[in-house]
Amino acid sequence: MDAQDPPPARRPAGNGALPHSPLTDDDYGRLRVDVVRVVAQVCPGWLGSRADDLVQAVLIRVVEAQRKREGTGEFSTFYLRKAAHSALVDEIRRCRRRQEVALQSDTEEDGPVATQPDPERLSAGRQLGRAIRDCLQTLVRPRRLAVVLNLQGHSVPEVGRLLRWKPKRAENLVYRGLADLRDCLERRGVVP
Amino acid sequence: MTEPHGLERLREAFAQPEEPLDQDRCPSLSDIWDGVQGRLPPDRLRDLVEHVATCSACAEAWRLALLMERPAAGDETVGSTSDEALAGDLAGDRRPGRARWRIYAGLATAAAAAFAVVLGTYDFRRAEPPAVVAQRGSGAADQAAATRWLTPGEAVLPRGDARLRWSGVPGATYDLAVDLEDESGAAKPVPIAARRGLAATEYAVPAPELGRVAAGALLHATLTAHLPDGRSEIIFRDFRVR
Numbered sequence: 001m002d003a004q005d006p007p008p009a010r011r012p013a014g015n016g017a018l019p020h021s022p023l024t025d026d027d028y029g030r031l032r033v034d035v036v037r038v039v040a041q042v043c044p045g046w047l048g049s050r051a052d053d054l055v056q057a058v059l060i061r062v063v064e065a066q067r068k069r070e071g072t073g074e075f076s077t078f079y080l081r082k083a084a085h086s087a088l089v090d091e092i093r094r095c096r097r098r099q100e101v102a103l104q105s106d107t108e109e110d111g112p113v114a115t116q117p118d119p120e121r122l123s124a125g126r127q128l129g130r131a132i133r134d135c136l137q138t139l140v141r142p143r144r145l146a147v148v149l150n151l152q153g154h155s156v157p158e159v160g161r162l163l164r165w166k167p168k169r170a171e172n173l174v175y176r177g178l179a180d181l182r183d184c185l186e187r188r189g190v191v192p
Numbered sequence: 193m194t195e196p197h198g199l200e201r202l203r204e205a206f207a208q209p210e211e212p213l214d215q216d217r218c219p220s221l222s223d224i225w226d227g228v229q230g231r232l233p234p235d236r237l238r239d240l241v242e243h244v245a246t247c248s249a250c251a252e253a254w255r256l257a258l259l260m261e262r263p264a265a266g267d268e269t270v271g272s273t274s275d276e277a278l279a280g281d282l283a284g285d286r287r288p289g290r291a292r293w294r295i296y297a298g299l300a301t302a303a304a305a306a307f308a309v310v311l312g313t314y315d316f317r318r319a320e321p322p323a324v325v326a327q328r329g330s331g332a333a334d335q336a337a338a339t340r341w342l343t344p345g346e347a348v349l350p351r352g353d354a355r356l357r358w359s360g361v362p363g364a365t366y367d368l369a370v371d372l373e374d375e376s377g378a379a380k381p382v383p384i385a386a387r388r389g390l391a392a393t394e395y396a397v398p399a400p401e402l403g404r405v406a407a408g409a410l411l412h413a414t415l416t417a418h419l420p421d422g423r424s425e426i427i428f429r430d431f432r433v434r
Binding site for chain 1: 252
């Protein structure tokens with residue numbers, strides 16, 4: 001399949017009792033656009049040259065998943081996106097494992113040296129990441145949950161919605177948790 | 193979209209891949225997707241977030257799910273990943289409905305962006321925000337801040353003289369709030385004392401106001417310093433009373 005061309009629209013199940021609307025070309029087109037966008041956002045430098053392959057692999061897997069479920073009437077846009085997420089995570093993990101093997105083998109299979117991560121920067125980032133994870137364990141649980149979601153990119157209102165807290169409570173827990181986290185990092189001599 | 197610099201750095205570091213833990217303990221990708229969608233029961237979701245706190249692989253899977261659900265940058269209804277959206281949420285409709293929320297968040301983000309970029313803070317507590325607010329921690333990196341705690345962290349103060357001390361610049365005034373924290377997280381913080389416009393650099397929480405505070409309970413002080421040059425700073429301190 002050409003990644004530029006979304007697959008044909010899914011045929012509705014025989015009894016027409018789909019829980020969701022049948023998928024259309026637009027659904028696939030939007031999915032492709034979203035996968036391309038997400039890959040572009042998350043692709044580390046060393047994976048950049050493989051971004052197109054990654055998108056292609058994800059879309060192929062989604063189509064395969066759709067075929068497996070053909071006739072079940074369950075492949076809605078929700079499942080389409082869920083399948084794309086699963087495929088994307090798997091593909092990125094697979095690429096990362098290959099990259100690690102390549103680095104350990106000291107080969108340049110994955111691209112020129114310039115695209116490899118800077119070891120010092122990588123090491124410093126990992127050290128800080130490890131310290132953050134350690135410090136998170138010292139926070140009281142509600143603050144830890146709030147901070148983890150905030151670090152993951154959720155806004156404070158989203159944190160409240162996900163954890164079913166009132167906005168004010170979410171706000172308090174996020175910024176007090178972040179203050180605790182910074183204090184802990186500073187005590188360890190790690191300053192972000 | 194601009195985040196406070198420190199938060200951006202923390203997020204970047206938290207996203208660094210680590211050696212995978214025992215992946216048998218990892219939740220399924222399906223659960224992670226459902227978690228991001230808010231489709232898991234609260235207890236299950238909290239356990240999952242606890243796992244994400246320690247597992248970089250699952251944290252990455254979570255971020256990917258979140259990105260899949262976010263409109264592209266530049267979309268007028270973009271769901272803000274930043275805490276700038278906080279202002280919008282506090283002012284806006286909280287009914288469920290992602291599309292509706294996105295519209296509010298988008299509008300609020302536009303209004304809040306300039307404000308939050310300048311402030312670089314989470315302080316939306318006050319009805320009228322100060323001209324400039326800088327959020328500070330309370331550790332060594334605070335040395336450059338105008339306001340610093342003199343009361344050590346996790347201090348245990350006598351109930352009859354629960355005196356919080358800090359240092360600051362001449363002419364500054366201070367707002368102090370003390371809340372009782374529930375360390376188990378079962379209850380929201382309970383306001384214990386709040387004073388505005390303090391000129392002194394210390395405050396003793398009156399013993400009667402500590403009447404409902406059990407010995408050893410965790411208290412959280414939030415001090416907002418209003419500096420003579422119009423800027424403000426916020427610092428925090430946890431303490432306990434005997």
